[in-house]
Amino acid sequence: xxxxxxxxxxxxxxxxxxxxxxxxxxxxxxTMYWYKQDSKKFLKIMFSYNNxxxxxNETVPNRFSPKSPDKAHxxxxxxxxxxxxxxxxxxxxxxxxxxxxxxxxxxxxxxL
Amino acid sequence: xxxxxxxxxxxxxxEGDSAVIKCTYSDSASNYFPWYKQELGKGPQLIIDIxxxxxxxxxxxxxxxxxxxxxxxSLHIxxxxxxxxxxxxxxxxxxxxLTFGTGTRLTIIP
Numbered sequence: 001x002x003x004x005x006x007x008x009x010x011x012x013x014x015x016x017x018x019x020x021x022x023x024x025x026x027x028x029x030x031t032m033y034w035y036k037q038d039s040k041k042f043l044k045i046m047f048s049y050n051n052x053x054x055x056x057n058e059t060v061p062n063r064f065s066p067k068s069p070d071k072a073h074x075x076x077x078x079x080x081x082x083x084x085x086x087x088x089x090x091x092x093x094x095x096x097x098x099x100x101x102x103x104x105x106x107x108x109x110x111x112l
Numbered sequence: 113x114x115x116x117x118x119x120x121x122x123x124x125x126x127e128g129d130s131a132v133i134k135c136t137y138s139d140s141a142s143n144y145f146p147w148y149k150q151e152l153g154k155g156p157q158l159i160i161d162i163x164x165x166x167x168x169x170x171x172x173x174x175x176x177x178x179x180x181x182x183x184x185x186s187l188h189i190x191x192x193x194x195x196x197x198x199x200x201x202x203x204x205x206x207x208x209x210l211t212f213g214t215g216t217r218l219t220i221i222p
Contacts, residue, residue: 041214043215105153
């Protein structure tokens with residue numbers, strides 16, 4: 001009964017490829033996020049969706065495209081992967097009226 | 113936008129001693145200040161939070177203090193144990209967007 005789950009946990013791919021990471025939450029939350037954590041452990045928000053609508057879009061290359069088919073899912077598609085995209089990507093969710101964000105276990109992306 | 117600074121970046125403490133991690137924020141509109149603990153290979157997990165209408169909050173061995181005037185807030189862990197070893201992040205927000213500090217790697221020395 002995992003609250004926020006991500007697949008895959010590890011992703012190794014070549015430069016130039018396109019890949020997707022999936023996120024699902026079973027908490028009934030309305031808001032979901034994608035964060036990027038680099039090798040120095042800096043956590044930066046990338047996107048946020050509320051009930052399938054984009055509400056936060058930080059300065060992220062347009063090679064990154066989030067998609068929310070329903071409020072329980074937020075997927076991240078990355079085109080033309082670059083070496084600098086190597087990082088751990090975390091999905092998180094937030095319930096309406098609350099402040100605690102629940103994080104998934106992360107997806108470690110390695111671009112070779 | 114909000115900017116959160118966190119110090120120190122690394123901290124080693126003898127088991128049983130106390131650990132203190134400090135953060136400053138820039139946006140006076142921020143009113144919510146959580147602390148997250150991230151263990152190796154896992155996602156960050158909330159351990160304690162404080163809102164701007166409160167100066168201090170305690171939960172067993174963990175306490176957080178907030179100085180709104182100085183825009184400082186701190187995490188205090190007493191009687192540290194080996195399982196406290198992790199990376200700790202402070203954050204600040206006034207909306208759904210959290211801005212995180214740069215993290216503190218805390219090591220408890222047995």
